[in-house]
Amino acid sequence: xxxxxxxxxxxxxxxxxxxxxxxxxxxxxxxxxxxxxxxxxxxxxxxxxxxxxxxxxxxxxxxxxxxxxxxxxxxxxxxxxxxxxxxxxxxxxxxxxxxxxxxxxxxxxxxxxxxxxxxxxxxxxxxxxxxxxxxxxxxxxxxxxxxxxxxxxxxxxxxxxxxxxxxxxxxxx
Numbered sequence: 001x002x003x004x005x006x007x008x009x010x011x012x013x014x015x016x017x018x019x020x021x022x023x024x025x026x027x028x029x030x031x032x033x034x035x036x037x038x039x040x041x042x043x044x045x046x047x048x049x050x051x052x053x054x055x056x057x058x059x060x061x062x063x064x065x066x067x068x069x070x071x072x073x074x075x076x077x078x079x080x081x082x083x084x085x086x087x088x089x090x091x092x093x094x095x096x097x098x099x100x101x102x103x104x105x106x107x108x109x110x111x112x113x114x115x116x117x118x119x120x121x122x123x124x125x126x127x128x129x130x131x132x133x134x135x136x137x138x139x140x141x142x143x144x145x146x147x148x149x150x151x152x153x154x155x156x157x158x159x160x161x162x163x164x165x166x167x168x169x170x171x172x173x
Contacts, residue, residue, distance in 0.1 A: 007035060007074065007097070008022060010103075011101065011103055025134045029139065031138060033059045037064065067115060070098045077118045078100045079137055080121060087120070087122075091120045093141045099137055101134060104129060
């Protein structure tokens with residue numbers, strides 16, 4: 001198993017648009033897998049919005065229990081506006097983690113949070129949608145990682161082919 005592992009767990013997501021946007025975030029931030037529970041997404045999956053086809057190389061798998069579907073050496077991190085949770089900016093990410101998010105119209109079940117190693121929240125005014133929360137969490141993990149790749153080669157390989165923007169150097173200005 002990899003030394004650095006990030007799994008996204010979704011509790012009964014209702015919106016195929018949000019799951020598609022989660023898959024795009026997973027592709028951008030190189031998470032390893034997405035697990036989801038419930039039946040609402042399966043019914044709506046035909047309206048998929050995985051615009052980057054991330055699910056072709058990153059597993060998106062329905063499971064009956066996220067906690068039962070992960071390896072034992074993976075830390076469980078619930079991401080929720082929960083009383084007593086740790087603010088995300090103060091959180092140190094484990095090397096191997098499953099990040100569990102509640103549904104758009106509810107929250108993580110108490111019994112899942114009770115089994116978590118950590119519960120964190122994004123300190124916003126009001127709540128973000130599911131996909132936005134996943135993006136912020138994965139960005140925070142990347143920003144705090146020593147393995148972050150930067151530079152012009154990353155920019156060239158990541159940007160849209162219509163984007164030719166370049167920052168002028170002091171000599172060019």
